[in-house]
Amino acid sequence: MTTSSSILSTTENLPRVLIVKPPAAMAVLGDRFVASTKFEILKAFESPLPLPEFLANHSDSVSAVIAPLAAPVTADLIRLLPNLRLVVTTSAGVDHVDLVECRRRGISVANAGSSFSEDVADTAVGLLIDVFRRISAANRFVKQRFWPLKGDYPLGSKLGRKRIGTVGLGSIGSKIATRLEPFGCQISYSSRNQKPCVPYHYYMDVEEMAANSDALIICCELNEKTVHLINKDVLSALGKQGVIVNVARGAIIDEDGEMLERR
Numbered sequence: 717m718t719t720s721s722s723i724l725s726t727t728e729n730l731p732r733v734l735i736v737k738p739p740a741a742m743a744v745l746g747d748r749f750v751a752s753t754k755f756e757i758l759k760a761f762e763s764p765l766p767l768p769e770f771l772a773n774h775s776d777s778v779s780a781v782i783a784p785l786a787a788p789v790t791a792d793l794i795r796l797l798p799n800l801r802l803v804v805t806t807s808a809g810v811d812h813v814d815l816v817e818c819r820r821r822g823i824s825v826a827n828a829g830s831s832f833s834e835d836v837a838d839t840a841v842g843l844l845i846d847v848f849r850r851i852s853a854a855n856r857f858v859k860q861r862f863w864p865l866k867g868d869y870p871l872g873s874k875l876g877r878k879r880i881g882t883v884g885l886g887s888i889g890s891k892i893a894t895r896l897e898p899f900g901c902q903i904s905y906s907s908r909n910q911k912p913c914v915p916y917h918y919y920m921d922v923e924e925m926a927a928n929s930d931a932l933i934i935c936c937e938l939n940e941k942t943v944h945l946i947n948k949d950v951l952s953a954l955g956k957q958g959v960i961v962n963v964a965r966g967a968i969i970d971e972d973g974e975m976l977e978r979r
């Protein structure tokens with residue numbers, strides 16, 4: 717027979733996994749998202765205590781953290797967790813994790829891999845068609861009752877045969893490229909390194925790619941080299957008619973208001 721105290725001691729010996737803020741999937745799946753007999757979940761977000769105080773009672777026992785984008789794994793948090801061995805992000809991007817500190821401490825970092833890539837690639841192509849064909853813009857025009865006042869909305873254009881540059885050709889970028897091929901798009905890419913096995917034109921320089929593209933799709937990781945990679949020079953090379961679809965992180969585009977206004 718199992719006594720309640722033995723259940724307690726068994727639970728106490730399990731590795732503890734900290735969740736600072738609930739991942740979006742928990743809103744749908746609730747505790748099923750993290751149900752396991754192999755570890756115990758510490759839900760800091762259910763405690764009224766500020767995180768450092770909450771961790772004061774638990775910090776030594778935490779060996780892993782589940783980290784959604786909304787709960788960055790900073791050097792300060794890592795310092796509070798002397799026995800942390802693993803960070804698992806619920807996103808593909810790991811830009812909210814202090815990778816330098818993790819490396820220094822020998823903490824492994826696992827991400828969501830390609831779980832979202834197909835859906836993000838579908839969305840990127842959907843957004844391209846939407847902008848070129850002006851679907852949402854024309855819909856807003858009609859809903860605002862401008863049609864009788866201003867006449868026909870300007871025609872859109874086809875995605876077919878457009879020159880599309882993807883900034884990043886990883887899991888998402890390569891799926892976007894595969895989807896664009898049947899449209900007859902001319903695909904090029906920029907990435908950290910040229911990929912020997914892909915048929916698309918490689919640009920080392922994003923500005924040069926922009927000058928030869930009708931649209932850029934941003935699908936690279938956010939890191940110190942890609943922050944503000946899309947700056948005013950890239951935008952002016954792309955031209956006023958150029959389209960940008962960003963399915964990665966906002967900070968990759970230098971969203972200086974003045975610069976965007978000038979377009």
Ligand SMILES: NC(=O)C1=CN([C@@H]2O[C@H](COP(=O)(O)OP(=O)(O)OC[C@H]3O[C@@H](n4cnc5c(N)ncnc54)[C@H](O)[C@@H]3O)[C@@H](O)[C@H]2O)C=CC1
Binds near residue numbers: 809810829836883887
């Ligand atoms: N909108 C959404 O729902 C989602 C967005 N993402 C974002 O998309 C990003 C990419 O995701 P994956 O394709 O899965 O990642 P991945 O790791 O497979 O590919 C990343 C790409 O970024 C490129 N890259 C890195 N530094 C670069 C630089 N300096 N210049 C140009 N390219 C550079 C790499 O060469 C690689 O091709 C993620 O880091 C994340 O921020 C990811 C999943 C979902």
Ligand SMILES: O=CC(=O)O
Binds near residue numbers: 808809828832
């Ligand atoms: O933005 C989402 C991700 O998975 O990264």
